[in-house]
Amino acid sequence: MSGDRPQKFQSLTGMRDVLWPDSARRRDLVDRFVATSRAAGYREVVPPLLEDLGVFERVGEATDVVTKEMYEFTDRDGTRVALRPEMTAGVVRAFVQHKPLTPWKVFYAGTNFRHERPQKGRYRSFDQVGVEVLGADDPDLDVEVIALAWYFFEAIGLRQVTLLLNTLGEHDDRVRYSEAVASHFDAHRAELSEASLATLERNPLRLLDSKRREERSVIETAPKIAEFLSPSAAEHFARVKAGLDALGVPYRIDERLVRGLDYYRRTTFEFTADALDAAQNAIGGGGRYDGLAEDLGGKPTDGIGFALGVDRILLAAEAEGVLGEPESNLDVFVVDLTDGSQARDITHELRAAGLSADRRFGGGSMKAQMRSADRSGALYAVIVGEDEVAAAAVTLRRLRDHSDTAGDSAQQSVPRSELVARLAARSSETSQVRPDE
RNA sequence: GUGGCCGUAGCUCAGUCCGGUUAGAGCGCCAGGUUGUGGCCCUGGAGGUCGGGGGUUCAAGUCCCCUCGGUCACCCCA
Incomplete structure (x- = not known):
């Protein structure tokens, strides 16, 4: 007989158990999202949690999400695999694999994994809900998708939400713009931190939404995307804005909104929770990714979607005081x-x-x-x-x-x-x- | 990956600066008051490797070192 006690385990860093009543609020939120999406003709897709590493590598070679934060390992048969760090890549892979009728309108709810240092509103295991639409180019689709998220926030009672909107132009626009931004920052290297210089090499656009205060003035004077937009990209963006105006969805143009994943083209958007007193106040974001299906071996296909962070929305709802106490359902x-x-x-x-x-x-x-x-x-x-x-x-x-x-x-x-x-x-x-x- | 703060009962926290009897409180939990009636009230009880390891000391929750964990921020992102 040994006096040693068995080892006591606890959840891993950045991973949490969700117990009642929090679990009830989460369930309610996801249910409402499902209802909102179904009401707009979206159908559920459930991609696997684990994908070939290449699925994610293709979509974010220049991003921290893919290069530094993935849970990746070699499977028993030698395949390099990864737990999904986001949903879009897997959904687009499924689209390319199954070739469903277009437009393919899907919604999802699921867990993603990123190996980051946890903080308020950021966990290594986190849930997202979202939609994707493949195979349609109509700017009114951009409007529908953005409005869908907006209506969802309204449905759960959130009031202090800001929609930030931008366009990155078409592929060639983005390339030319990126070059112009790179040369701008290159001319001001002395004012950049060491970390920013590294970012400049990898993905110059990312410097535009840096939070570093001392670099603010360099960022302010950087070239604006508007000057690089092709006529068709400008037209698309104008129609998106007109559509949102028509539906009464308020937005703010943010020319520095470039988003984290580098597959985005044309329309990009983000939702921030203004009641949330945390550094991580983005509760959702998305945009067009017209080249992604092709990058994953499919035919050129237009695509757009968004992902919303369930944990952060719950934090925002708590901050706004719109979370009710879950009631007993027991008779x-x-x-x-x-x-x-x-x-x-x-x-x-x-x-x-x-x-x-x-x-x-x-x-x-x-x-x-x-x-x-x-x-x-x-x-x-x-x-x-x-x-x-x-x-x-x-x-x-x-x-x-x-x-x-x-x-x-x-x-x-x-x-x-x-x-x-x-x-x-x-x-x-x-x-x-x-x-x- | 970097930095600040914090780890004492199931939960929220006193006690740590200035080491010294059996480590406390509120809430929660259990039981009794009411031999078949919840909530409110009263009484009692259970519950702690003081995150872990090492060191200093006659003596460590308290001082020192290491380590693990949490939290917030940077980076980045939902």
């Missing part, structure tokens, strides 16, 4: 003063009839069982003891909302045979009275 708690067989049978019957029911295991005094009933949040307690069994009845006690039940005494005896039908009837009444459930 009945069964208190059994006999040997437990009554609770076993009655909960079974109630559940089969579509009601929610719980009970306490291992018995306990009536006081203890009633306390459990109260804590469960159940609307009713069904009490069964020797007296009830002898009378072929149960005691039905209302635990909450006594006041609004005039004529409905707090406690009454109900024939055992009528219990399920009586409760089923009341349950449907109450659900009609409560519009927001």
Whole structure:
């Protein structure tokens, strides 16, 4: 016998367990996103968590997300694989692989992984919801996609959200613009930090949204994308703006919004939560990625989409105070003063009839069982003891909302045979009275 | 990857500067008050390797070193 205790484990750095009530809020948020997306004709896609490393390498060779932050490893058969750091690459890979009818409008909800130092609103395992549309070039599609996210934020009650909008031009525009930006910063190397000089080599556009204050003036004087836009790119952007105006979706043009992943073309956008007092206040972002399908071996296909950070939206909702306490959904708690067989049978019957029911295991005094009933949040307690069994009845006690039940005494005896039908009837009444459930 | 702050009960935290009896509080949990009635109240109880390891000392939650973890910020991003 050794006195050593077994090792105690805890969740890995940057990974968290989501327990109730947080799990209930998360579930509610995702459900609302699903409803919003379905209402606009989007269908769910569920790509795998693990992809060939190349799927992600193709889309972000110049980004930290891909070069430094991926969970990558060699699989048992020697394949280089990675946990997805974002959703778009996998979805586009699926599009190229299955060649669905276009336009392909999909939504998703899932977990991504990035090996970063955690901080508020940033975790190594984080959930996103989002949509992608492949195979359509219409600027009104950009409008639909952006508005969809906007309506979703409205639906969950968020008010302090800002939509930032920009365009990066078409492929050639972006290349010429990038060169111009590079030469601008190259001429001001002395004013750049060492880290920024490295960024200049890899992806000069990224310098535009640097947060370093001392570099602000160099950034201010950098060339603007507007001067590099081809007529068709400018026209596309104008129509996107006009569409958002028509729908009453407010936005702010941010010419330094270049976004993190380097597959973006033309329209880019980002949503920030102004109530969030954290450095990570971007709650969502997206844009067009017209070249991505081709980069992944498919035919040239236009694409656009966005991803929203579930964790950050929940933080923003908390900051705005729009998160309600999740309510108990339990109809009945069964208190059994006999040997437990009554609770076993009655909960079974109630559940089969579509009601929610719980009970306490291992018995306990009536006081203890009633306390459990109260804590469960159940609307009713069904009490069964020797007296009830002898009378072929149960005691039905209302635990909450006594006041609004005039004529409905707090406690009454109900024939055992009528219990399920009586409760089923009341349950449907109450659900009609409560519009927001 | 870099830096600041913080690790004491399930949770929120006193106690650490200036080392010294059995390490405390509130909330929560359990039981009793009410031999079949929850919430409120009263009484009692359980619950702690003081993150871990090493060192200094007669004596360490308290001082020193290392380490692990958390948190916030930078970088970057949802």
